[in-house]
Amino acid sequence: MTSLYDEVAPTPAADVPTRRITLNVNGEDRTVDVEPRLLLAHLIRQGLKMTGTHTGCDTTNCGACTILFEGRPIKSCTMLAVQADGHNIETVEGMASASELHPIQEGFKEEHGLHCGFCTPGMMLAAKALLAENPDPTEDEIRWALSGNLCRCTGYQNIVKSVLWAAKKMRAESN
């Protein structure tokens, strides 16, 4: 977050207190000043300029903004950015390495687990949390674990297949 200069806004928003926080995003420490009311999802999208995390609803239902917070899936629209101070988060941008996709990403492509792609990052991270705990889930366990994430396009059947595909590959890799 360095710049050569910062322009002073001509009409500074009156007396808005901000807090300086440091959070680790996909393995990298980031320090930002935020207003307490800023939602974590908005910090990620606008402040950190990682737009893979989407905001789909106002009511904590859709799960398009799902990220991993200390490894657990959370809806980042329902957490304040200040609450991430000192914590690790992972977004979809952190899933693939420079050279390789994560098996879950591969699974979604192989099994046609997405159409419009809007719910996909949240779905994949929810799936990642599931597979970390349960490397060999049944179809029902996958459906249950993903029931906090809405998809409007696919009908879910191929999402389930995508996760099964990834689970199989991850088990093979760990053996």
Place this chain on the structure above:
Amino acid sequence: MYPSRFGYEAPKTVEEAIAILDAHGGEAKILAGGQSLVPMMKLRFASPEMLVDLNTIAGLDFHRVDADGSIHIGALCRHEDLEKSEVIKKSQPTIAAAASLVADPIVRARGTFVGSVCHADPQGDWAAALTALGGHIVAQGPKGTRDIAMKDFVIGPFQNTLAFNEIAIEAVIPAPKGIARGGYLKLERRVGDFATASVAVSLDMVGDTVARAGIALAGVGGRTIDATAAASVLNGKKLTAENISLAAAAVAAAAEPRTDHRGSADYKRQIVKTFVERILTGLATPSQKAA
């Protein structure tokens, strides 16, 4: 999607948190899991002046069974902690049955048991479960702690009896008089839906006999319905088909449902009756069922 401005404090101790609440004289709100409060703030149905975040206080994320059999759930124990808890599975069937039906899996990873009870949503699962269990809330304020029984805690829709400068630091489920049995059923139209009707049942069993029956309902009244008085027809009885129907009818009569787009008042009462019967029948031992 965009909350109003508010102040934010992240205290390190409960005492510090209480002092902040005290200083704001009722304009501050406690933030624990935030899975009800933050959505309300995003819709601007709630616009608190100050948020006091409990998440930075160490030592509140516990749940444990004490030697006397009582269960203690700390203010930062998440729904998911209970859902995945081996000790809960072993010792507290009502909580175990309800844990996976609260909200959705992602919300369960963040939302808290105690926060949900304090939120006092008439459709809330945990307030009903804790009421059926005859539990209480441990409230800490400037002058120390006090216990508030669930029947005195939830007094209306989204209303509890905490003073503005008190924090619910723990929920306590008393030790059962005998073996704890129980169940939880919820009619929801899809995962994450609020309850059209739900029924929490807690029985303390001594042999085949009910030593204490606690039943509470969600979604069928302006607040959590404590149907323990109605359930008391089971006290000292066995779970025979006849006693089960008596209890189901009494509990259904205690419901105070309203007609709305989720169904008529009569329908919701029917669901209560059916769920009470189903839970109790499931708990009856084969010999009782035969009787």
Place this chain on the structure above:
Amino acid sequence: MALDEIKIGGLGASRRRVEDNRFIRGKGNYVDDIVLPGMLHMELLRSPVAHARIKSIDVSAAWEVPGVRLVLTGEMMAARNLAWMPTLSYDTQAVLATDKVRFQGQEVAAVIADDPYIAKDACQRIVVEYEQLPAIVNPLQAMAAGAEVIRDDKENQEGNKVFDWEIGDKSATDKAFADADVISKMECHYPRSHPSPMETCGSIADYNRATGKLTVYMTSQAPHIVRAAVAMVAELPEHMIRIVSPDLGGGFGNKVPIYPGYVVSILASILLECPVKWIEDKTGNLISTGFGRDVYLQGELALRKDGKILGMRMKTISDHGAFYADAQPSKFKIGLMHSTFAAYDIPAAHLFSTGYYTNKAPGGVAYRCSFRVTEAMFFQERMIHGAANDLGMDQAEFRRMNLVKDDMFPYRTAFGFLTDSGQYGKCLDIGMKAIGYDTFQAEKAEARKRGKLLGLGISTMTEPLGAGNSREYDILGIKMFDSAELRIHMSGKGILRTGAMNQGQGHQTTWAQIVAHELGIPAEDITVEEGDTDTAPFGMGTYASRSTPVAGAAVAMVARKVRAKARKIAAHLLEVSEEDIEWELGRFYVRSNKERGVTIQDCAMAAYSNLPDGMEPGLENNAYYDPPNLTWPFAAYFVKVEVDPETGVWDVLKVVAVDDCGVRINPMVVEGQIMGGLTEAYAMSSMQYQTYDEEGNCIGSNYMDYLLPTAWETPGFELYEVVTPCPHHPIGAKGVGECATVAGPAAFVNAVVDAVGHTGVRNIDMPMMPNRVYEALQTGKDISGMPPVKMGD
């Protein structure tokens, strides 16, 4: 040697999707992801009440919020002649309200500020004084004597009626009823539903004073229509308007209409001379943008004792909300409602339709539906179900007897449509086998002993897709063709642009497969672009399952034009005359010597480097395709459910879907579309709807009340295919995007009604929530879902 078409990703290849590469990395580019330098943010203030006169609007407190750059009201829009805008159905719609608000959620004012939090703060400080009027939430109230006139802004508008319209042969139909042995009746309400893509609507308007050019990034399924409309409304010349639809987070028809938010953001950008972003919140999307359905359906079938249908008559009363803003391109007032019974051989039919204004959001045909086809097919299959029962006939056999037979094509329906191909009986057979039709009655009796009620529902239909031929279809006078431009680079790789607009269907992947099929160029060598009106050819966009039938045909046609030129180049390269050249996939060869040939890539290189004398260089072309007729895919769906009689809860045990959508470009994508559609069918039948209370408050204004099924409730699907190529489409495809949303709901309803049919119940209005099913079982009466919803007790 000829290429293996599947290997190069041609027709029939389940090619993995190109667009996935960005989406799975979180690198999609949706409107809200775009950030322009100096961009401001807009929020809308919406009416909290359904019907009220605006007495005053005080925006002074909003201006005082630091960071606010502009506050706009209807009065300020009116000063620029922008308070009202035309709709796609030749009505007008308020942009920002001036006189009255006519539905809950109507746009009243807008604030533009440095960030959206500040804009929202300022919106809250606008004070609007409303004088409330009675709210009208269904057509019965709208037509009542003395009802408040909602559209008092319109001259000569007396009541709340929008239109009366009829079609069919009334006297022939009356005669069929006079001759009937049995008359079977059905009545129901198809509830209001919202397409609700995961991504809401939004725009970034960027007006550049220096160049005079307006660029709008927006969520549109039809960017060229938007450009035409903006040119009309804003009085800007077309070449000074650039509409860009980037990645869309779903559409389902919701992103076809033009919404006030877009228009206000454009004006704000012009006034402020900087980019203005507007991203709707979910509530705004659900309560103000294009919905689907909301139609009352009454119908009768004239039947002969042996099961033959002699005639059909039907009446529809549609609820259009506060403005008649149906996004539909036909000259028929109620869209393609008269495609009902197109799969059945019925001699006489008549339809009478009436539309009404109500104090609800405007719209009406959008939602994964080819212009009211969803209601038409739903009601058809509900009537068929009722009629078979009335005759005491088997559901499948009654359908088989009356469906159009394979040898009857081309078949002219009673309402005048021409269906061209199909194997309806074969689809029925496959589905019956897969669902276990023969053993179902035994299974049902067995379940009854366990206290459970089993039901089996069938839905069969053909629907008209691919609007449409220029004789009958247009939007704002523009004909419903579509277009493609193909440029082959000298390396033999190329770029294809079309006038369609992907929103999850996978055009980037599948259009290239058509090119691969026509030219033998591997699909991976073709880039596909859509959505930018400065670069894409003029097209009418993607909705009504029209991409493959129309734009897809244009892709095939432009590839053939390119091939025709390549053929001339090949003749030159092979030094033979064009007549002596043969084509096999990817290669021209000399007829007399198959070994002597040139590849399409050789021709591409020659087009830039070695041309016959007099030939224009380059290898590119365009095609505008005006479809000769609609396309008619067929579907036969079977659903098996189990009802719990003590709670009314029903579970889906099995879903079998047999689809004949003609030739499948990419089977994987086709099946994805079918499963997505089946899920929406399940959603509408079980939980997803919008209703209203007596005051006009929308129930279903966010995802806590507007229920979309999750992975947990959604059933699994078994899919089967039959392929009857479309005789007039260049590659034989018929379109598939909406078949399952259209035909699906009736299969679910028929199944549940079958399960509870022993009580005498003939209909349960969707969504069949457990309380409705329970009430039906208890009372044995039909269950109506008409608003206003009853509250209290």
